[in-house]
Amino acid sequence: MAESFSPSCVLVTGGAGFIGSNFIRWLLERQPAVTVVNLDLLTYAGNLESLEDVNTAHGPSGDGRYYFVHGDIGDFDLVGKLFRGEAHETLAGGGQERTPPLVDAVIHMAAESHVDRSIMGPAIFVDTNVKGTLTLLEACRSELERSQRPLLFLHVSTDEVYGSLTASDPPFSESTPLAPNSPYSASKAGSDVLVRAYVETFDVPAIITRCSNNYGPYQFPEKLIPLMITRALRDEPLPVFGDGLNVRDWLHVEDHAEALWCVLTRGAIGEIFNIGGGVDAEARNIDIVKELLRLLEKPESLIEFVVDRPGHDRRYAMNISKIQKELGWTPNHALGDGLASTVQWYLSHRTWWERILTEAYRATGALYLADE
Ligand SMILES: NC(=O)c1ccc[n+]([C@@H]2O[C@H](COP(=O)([O-])OP(=O)(O)OC[C@H]3O[C@@H](n4cnc5c(N)ncnc54)[C@H](O)[C@@H]3O)[C@@H](O)[C@H]2O)c1
DSSP, rough: OOOOOOOOOEEETTSHHHHHHHHHHHHHHOOOOOOEEEEEETTOOGGGGGGHHHHHHHTTTTTTEEEEEETTTTTTHHOOOOOTTOOOOOOSSSOOOOEEEEEOOEOOOOSSSHHHHHHHHHHIIIIIIOOOOOOEEEHHHHHHHHHOOOEEEEEEEEEGGGGGOTSSSOOBOSSOOOOOOOOOHHHHHHHHHHHHHHHHOOOOOOOEEOOOOETTTOOOTTTTHHHHHHHHTTTOEEETTTTTOEEEEEEEEEHHHHHHHHHHHHHOTTOOEEEEETTOOOOEEEHHHHHHHHHTTTTTTGEEEEEOTTTHHHHHHBBHHHHHHHHHOOOOOOOHHHHHHHHHHHHHTTTHHHHTTTTTTHHHHHHHHHOO
């Protein structure tokens, strides 16, 4: 096992998204000595309402361990300033601006993340996921050369870079060749190999994680599970691609958060770690949808099969024995329990997702942006 690293200030890119907001909440609760800087562009997927409780407890009026900086990972000047401790946080409605402390770790999650959107318009996926990652890596390299101080880069990637499995194939391992099938997964694979190249060529200390499909609280209702829950609650048809027999490996977002911290603090530089839901995590889309309907006490007649997504990967499954053996991490959420608690969360946070559906959540971001 690699020597333990204890970052004191972590830059999370894309922290206003689904995984980012859950990770920031998890980290600030579990690691009282850690400060977090959230750099997010607030695209359609970025929602500061997902971090309201975090901002109250840990922002400028709380214990001061949470900073939000509105900006683009592709903005080299801004990212450079952040690394040099010269950037300012972005505040809503005025107030005393603070300068975030020097970061000693980056967890890079900012991305365009929705496969269907990548089929409709691939270019922004290359801009954000490939060029944006390149800019971050360049800024990191330049800061490492300037300051010679520790700065670890954890790149959050996806199982989709491995392509698709048949029913009888063994699960993806870290040495499975990359074979992405969608513009989204191709852009993530592009960023993965760039990260690898920066380790090999420039000695940038980086680690790559590849996780399976996440689910849990605060997920934007365009992804399968929240889409089905929010539509079923409004008695709308539930669109299921093709025959519904595509298989995914489901990982609870809080298990993912813990795994990321494990890798950041104990993973060896240059390594790749698969992260997945473990035993019983594989499920067919149609079975997930039926289970959600059962939990919501809604009829299966709401299911509507629709024309399949082009290039739709048939099956993903993750071999997670490396992270289990080397870092001692294992997922804690069984899929059935995780789905039940996720349904409960959407039932008790109706305002959060209804504001997304009406786009009212964008007003919260606008408050921050108006100040600039
Ligand atoms: N959700 C999953 O199931 C899943 C599975 C595997 C891997 N991943 C990866 O995990 C990461 C996070 O996924 P997610 O589901 O939370 O995504 P998300 O779409 O919910 O959030 C992405 C966030 O990135 C921000 N962002 C986009 N472009 C930006 C830019 N140029 N500069 C700064 N911020 C920008 C958005 O505003 C948003 O807050 C992504 O890299 C994704 O590829 C996600």
